[in-house]
Amino acid sequence: MKRTIYVYHTNDVHSHFEYWPKISHFLWEQRQKHEKRNETMLLFDIGDFIDRFHPITEATRGKANVDLLNELHYDAVTIGNNEGITLDYNELDTLYENARFPVLVANLFKKDGTRPSWAHPYCIIPVSDTFRVGVIGATAYFTKSYELLGWKVATPFEILGDIAAEVKKQADLVILLSHLGINDDEKIAQTIPEIDIILGGHTHHLFPEGKRVHDTLLCAAGKYGKFVGIVKLEIEESDHTYEALATVVDVEGFPDSEKMRRTLALLEKQSLQKLESEQVAELKEDLPLQWFSPSPLAKLLASALREWCEAEIGMVNAGVLLEPLYKGTVTRKDLHRICPHPINPCKVQLRGAELKEIILQANTERMKYLEFKGFGFRGKVMGQMVYDGVELEMETGKDGYEHIRRITINGEPLNPDQLYDVATIDMFAIGHFYPQIQRAPKKEYYMPEFLRDVLAWKLADRK
Known part of the structure; x- marks a missing residue:
């Protein structure tokens, strides 16, 4: 039996909310379409969704950003350096307390070597009774900066091989949410064959049709939310094989979600009032x-x-x-x-x-x-x-x-x-x-x- 999975991904939005009403309209429209066709839709963010240059993020320390991700029903996210090292320890430790999605970051630890309660190395998403998708997250390793803030961050090459092998035993397809940058993504594709797809970010690169490195498909959607990445997966469940096609869509010409536009306008007004009161x-x-x-x-x-x-x-x-x-x-x-x-x-x-x-x-x-x-x-x-x-x-x-x-x-x-x-x-x-x-x-x-x-x-x- 064949099954179609659509994987949508955003990266490096950096609180550039000018495109967010368009992204919202597009993704809600796509979700309805896939439901009617009995197709699976997965949605991921690859980090640096927050940026404190914007008053909404500054006033709420990113918590309003998390609410925006909740509204669009993201399935999982990883963190970027803007989440990781522009907030103090407590602000990051509480950033995702209201998140309705798992936060995946395999290489972040507390100083004692344990993982923070809100961060998981990976998750397994059952698409059907016979096909499972494993999703791993990793973030850029600004070692000294994390250390100064009270965290420990490992280089992904120390741990990703073992984690990918562990996930591969539980899943038919392994996706890495990588806020590591294009060079590290290519190195991972060359050295960790268990990872099938890398959804990338950090270096703001754009792969309009993806890029193949060995047997791994690399995908990336630029910066600031101008593009949304899409990977169409045609799954043959009988033998667990698949074909993948990567594209991006430019949302600039899309209509706005009026509801999201009003939400953002209210958030900005409230945020500016809060900052002005201090x-x-x-x-x-x-x-x-x-x-x-x-x-x-x-x-x-x-x-x-x-x-x-x-x-x-x-x-x-x-x-x-x-x-x-x-x-x-x-x-x-x-x-x-x-x-x-x-x-x-x-x-x-x-x-x-x-x-x-x-x-x-x-x-x-x-x-x-x-x-x-x-x-x-x-x-x-x-x-x-x-x-x-x-x-x-x-x-x-x-x-x-x-x-x-x-x-x-x-x-x-x-x-x-x-x-x-x-x-x-x-x-x-x-x-x-x-x-x-x-x-x-x-x-x-x-x-x-x-x-x-x-x-x-x-x-x-x-x-």
Whole structure:
């Protein structure tokens, strides 16, 4: 007897809810269609469904996101780094307390080596009396970040082989929900033959028709919910064989679910009201902001980082601040609006010669006007590097541009051989912008606080 299974998957939505009413309408429509045809429908999310750049996620710490997944009857999810390392321990530990689906993450543990009560390595879904689907979950292994937050995360290659073999004994088809990225997915496909299908994410890749690596089918649906992935499985139950066809659909032209649109509008209104009710400070004067010249708000953030990290120098790009702050009451809503990024403070030890290279590079027009996305940055442009504890003496060159003539650190000339503790942001420590920071052997990350939390602390302290 033949049976048809449709597997739908989303990944890396990152709280981009602009497409969610369309996804909702599409998936509800498909569910009704499959029920009429007596076809099985499975629905999975591959992680990074939450992102604290959005006020709904910020105000509810992701719990509203879980409610949205509940409404569409997801069968299982795994977590991404936005669930895993942008919430504090208790927030993640309680994130899924109202979830009506299993959370699958085989490589996450508490510090004592046991699994959290809400996380399971896999689940078995009986599609019929004779055919069962095994589903495993795995997430990106940001080992140090999880450790700082009170968790342990294992590399998937340590454990997935044994788990896949265990699941294969109980299931006819094994699916991996992988928030590991395309390179790890391909490696798993090459080394763990028990896994039949990998639904991928994390690196925001898109496979319009899937990709075969050995006998494993890799699937992925891009980012932000613009695409929904579909795997059509034609099952021959008599001998437990199957054929798989992978596609994606672009939801942009689909109609909205009006009910979901209203739900999101109400959630956003309530979330903004909650953030606005949390008062941080009372400003006696405006704090102006400029991206490409010195300004008080950017200078204040550099100073706050230096104090927070107990460093000799504070260093941050002005582009992480999106708007100025004005005289009067400052609330959590204001700080989230002007600094929405999931970026943490970081302290790095650099030699004077390395610090000089960074300062010179940061002063170039190319770096100031660099437009980019990623590494937690949710802004538009890098902007000028702003310092606390660093003084730059400038001169105008023959080319008409200002050039750095002299660098002093806390009143003393920069010593190329001296080690300096520099407070900055983790975006520079994990990104490729400044190799000197990325490859520095001594780094200290400060979690779970984001830049806006450090700014709130500094503003409150100024009272």
